[in-house]
Amino acid sequence: MTIRSAAGLEEPRLLVRGGNRLSGQVAVSGAKNSALKLMAASLLAPGTSVLHNVPDIQDVLTMQEVLEYLGAIVEFADGTMTVDTSGVQSQVAPYELVQRMRASIQIMGPLVARFGQARVAMPGGCNLGPRKIDIHLRGLAQMGATVRSDHGFVEVRSDRLQAVDMFLDYPSVGATENLLMAAVMAEGTTTLENVAREPEIVDLCKFLISMGADIEGAGSSTVKIHGVEEMHPAEHTVLGDRIEAGTFLIAGALTGGEVEVTGISPHVLDLFLSKLRSVGVRIEENTRSIKASGDIDSYKATDVATLPFPGFPTDLQAQVVVLLSIARGVSVVTENVFENRFGFVDELIRLGAEIRVDGNHAVVTGGRALTGAIVRCPDLRAGAALALAGLVAEGCTELRDVHHIDRGYERFEEKLQGLGAEVERAGACCSL
Numbered sequence: 153m154t155i156r157s158a159a160g161l162e163e164p165r166l167l168v169r170g171g172n173r174l175s176g177q178v179a180v181s182g183a184k185n186s187a188l189k190l191m192a193a194s195l196l197a198p199g200t201s202v203l204h205n206v207p208d209i210q211d212v213l214t215m216q217e218v219l220e221y222l223g224a225i226v227e228f229a230d231g232t233m234t235v236d237t238s239g240v241q242s243q244v245a246p247y248e249l250v251q252r253m254r255a256s257i258q259i260m261g262p263l264v265a266r267f268g269q270a271r272v273a274m275p276g277g278c279n280l281g282p283r284k285i286d287i288h289l290r291g292l293a294q295m296g297a298t299v300r301s302d303h304g305f306v307e308v309r310s311d312r313l314q315a316v317d318m319f320l321d322y323p324s325v326g327a328t329e330n331l332l333m334a335a336v337m338a339e340g341t342t343t344l345e346n347v348a349r350e351p352e353i354v355d356l357c358k359f360l361i362s363m364g365a366d367i368e369g370a371g372s373s374t375v376k377i378h379g380v381e382e383m384h385p386a387e388h389t390v391l392g393d394r395i396e397a398g399t400f401l402i403a404g405a406l407t408g409g410e411v412e413v414t415g416i417s418p419h420v421l422d423l424f425l426s427k428l429r430s431v432g433v434r435i436e437e438n439t440r441s442i443k444a445s446g447d448i449d450s451y452k453a454t455d456v457a458t459l460p461f462p463g464f465p466t467d468l469q470a471q472v473v474v475l476l477s478i479a480r481g482v483s484v485v486t487e488n489v490f491e492n493r494f495g496f497v498d499e500l501i502r503l504g505a506e507i508r509v510d511g512n513h514a515v516v517t518g519g520r521a522l523t524g525a526i527v528r529c530p531d532l533r534a535g536a537a538l539a540l541a542g543l544v545a546e547g548c549t550e551l552r553d554v555h556h557i558d559r560g561y562e563r564f565e566e567k568l569q570g571l572g573a574e575v576e577r578a579g580a581c582c583s584l
């Protein structure tokens with residue numbers, strides 16, 4: 153039986169057969185949550201910027217469409233992207249692109265800084281809950297821009313942004329990035345306090361500095377940006393994807409195998425690794441790689457609470473819930489970053505997990521044997537987590553709506569196959 157989408161297209165599915173121990177090495181791709189912002193930052197300077205280690209994933213292709221819509225010329229092959237922004241004419245991000253990918257709004261700061269205006273479709277909510285941009289807009293308004301919304305768009309205008317001292321209500325990743333990119337050409341020195349400290353923010357600051365920006369304090373909770381008159385194109389290599397690394401480390405731990413991820417430095421995952429150790433996973437750290445292995449019968453319950461960096465990453469919450477579903481005992485997982493990030497739990501229960509969600513807490517009763525079933529991916533990280541669950545479920549698990557996974561994981565099933573997993577993208581049901 154072939155599943156067809158509303159448009160009658162055959163919907164790709166991922167078929168995962170459980171039971172194999174995963175082992176070997178896997179190289180992580182460049183970080184999605186950095187690459188998208190570096191592409192937006194290239195708008196700050198006329199000319200051609202070059203980005204290396206760019207992951208070939210759907211979200212990168214969507215951001216490419218956004219830049220091309222504005223008039224940029226983008227070439228992308230074998231992980232290297234050139235972005236020529238000399239021909240950028242438009243400062244509008246259309247609804248079709250923004251609703252496909254929220255991160256499109258990260259062009260707002262660069263466009264206002266370089267062209268004095270930006271008109272961006274308001275991003276709606278998503279499966280993770282309301283995704284407000286009030287901190288982005290308040291910051292731009294404090295920098296002297298006029299901000300108004302009409303017809304589903306937000307329009308920001310300023311002949312020249314003015315430096316400001318601002319304390320962010322919440323260390324939002326997106327707001328920190330947009331305000332950083334807006335402030336690099338503002339008049340005077342901007343101080344942003346209580347900002348996000350994610351490694352992807354540091355990567356963005358490195359690129360902005362190579363474009364001529366003058367920034368202090370990247371990675372700390374206070375950054376100072378001394379405004380400059382102009383920026384120039386630059387070249388940069390995207391840092392490795394810590395969320396992809398964490399996903400594969402859990403794949404190894406879950407199957408009682410031994411998986412080494414390369415192309416990542418362990419310090420970007422400190423708290424995550426210490427939680428895996430508390431469960432009973434053996435972790436080996438090297439300068440540019442991390443190895444995970446363990447005996448699943450020894451795994452025990454552990455409480456986890458997601459927080460902004462350096463806290464436990466919310467983008468690895470679903471994956472760790474799968475691990476805790478097989479660990480002995482009761483764990484409490486608390487989601488503090490997004491209001492509605494347990495949407496995948498019902499799908500995991502279909503595979504035999506025992507989880508009770510109460511507000512932003514999930515109570516996971518572990519030590520359950522999972523059995524394969526048909527499940528739907530509600531979003532990117534939950535989709536990857538359900539694939540991991542399929543690796544330990546008895547029989548075959550069929551994942552639908554895998555387009556979510558393709559948004560953020562490059563060659564996901566090939567990499568799993570390289571570690572010994574029985575996984576394939578297919579039309580027919582469970583032929584494995």
Ligand code: EPZ
Binds near residue numbers: 489
């Ligand atoms: C980035 O989203 C990442 N996306 C997310 O990864 C990640 O989960 C998130 O940071 C947290 O680490 C990209 O980088 C493209 P936030 P972002 O602004 O920038 C509230 C993935 O799977 N908030 O830190 O949207 C907001 O509603 C994705 O790769 C406001 O209230 O994250 C949310 O609850 C999913 N007002 C919380 O803060 C604002 O103005 C975190 O949002 C801004 C945010």
